[in-house]
Amino acid sequence: MPRKHAPDRPGFHGDKYLMEIMDLLLRGADAFVETGCNRGFTACHVAGRHDIPVYTCDVRKPAVDETIERAERLSLGSVHTHHKDSLAFLQHLHDELPTEALVVYHLDAHGPRNEEWIVPKELAEIVSTRGKAVILVDDVQVPGKPQFQNNVCKGVPYTHDIIKEAVFETAKKNGRMLPFRFWQPGYEDKTSWFHPLVGWELITYGVGSITRQLRGRADVAERS
Numbered sequence: 576m577p578r579k580h581a582p583d584r585p586g587f588h589g590d591k592y593l594m595e596i597m598d599l600l601l602r603g604a605d606a607f608v609e610t611g612c613n614r615g616f617t618a619c620h621v622a623g624r625h626d627i628p629v630y631t632c633d634v635r636k637p638a639v640d641e642t643i644e645r646a647e648r649l650s651l652g653s654v655h656t657h658h659k660d661s662l663a664f665l666q667h668l669h670d671e672l673p674t675e676a677l678v679v680y681h682l683d684a685h686g687p688r689n690e691e692w693i694v695p696k697e698l699a700e701i702v703s704t705r706g707k708a709v710i711l712v713d714d715v716q717v718p719g720k721p722q723f724q725n726n727v728c729k730g731v732p733y734t735h736d737i738i739k740e741a742v743f744e745t746a747k748k749n750g751r752m753l754p755f756r757f758w759q760p761g762y763e764d765k766t767s768w769f770h771p772l773v774g775w776e777l778i779t780y781g782v783g784s785i786t787r788q789l790r791g792r793a794d795v796a797e798r799s
């Protein structure tokens with residue numbers, strides 16, 4: 576039976592702070608790459624606001640079909656949807672995208688039961704192949720701010736420490752320690768009309784001017 580398609584919604588859970596931060600980051604980007612499209616809300620949201628190619632993927636065919644249908648209906652020809660596992664998708668894209676391109680990533684691939692947290696492997700793929708990047712990781716714990724929900728995999732929450740370890744271990748293995756910066760929400764209020772607050776972490780490297788802009792904002796907090 577065909578899946579009933581949901582009405583259009585903004586991306587990034589409809590969190591107005593996060594939408595604004597991502598607009599700032601996407602203004603200077605050459606491409607947006609997302610793992611896990613689900614209904615295509617975030618892919619279409621970005622494609623509707625920024626004149627850059629949007630690449631997204633999902634392991635579930637109905638999710639891919641719905642995203643393709645949504646992008647077509649909204650005449651968003653810049654959305655490229657792949658029916659692929661996230662790691663295979665990233666490897667494929669990294670063979671295609673020019674090395675100097677600034678990519679903004681949205682790592683959001685997870686199953687309903689969070690059987691595996693794929694993000695450390697995705698980060699390893701990105702950090703070992705790209706000299707600069709902006710990476711938004713979804714569903715991460717925000718310490719001291721329990722109003723933000725986060726995912727848990729096999730009893731272990733998605734945390735900054737796991738993210739940082741994946742990034743540093745990869746950089747060390749590849750012999751190139753880059754100036755990695757880590758950021759989390761600096762705000763606490765819920766602004767979405769349809770979704771609870773969701774924790775996130777942003778990783779930036781090789782993008783000095785973006786770092787300076789993020790440092791001047793009250794809605795982002797740098798993590799050590």
Ligand SMILES: C[S@@+](CC[C@H](N)C(=O)[O-])C[C@H]1O[C@@H](n2cnc3c(N)ncnc32)[C@H](O)[C@@H]1O
Nearest residue numbers: 611612613616617633634660661683684685686
């Ligand atoms: C939270 S939803 C994505 C929501 C979407 N990014 C948005 O903002 O509108 C997570 C999606 O990840 C997909 N997924 C889970 N494991 C995956 C994997 N290994 N590779 C690609 N997609 C995966 C799921 O099928 C699901 O549709």
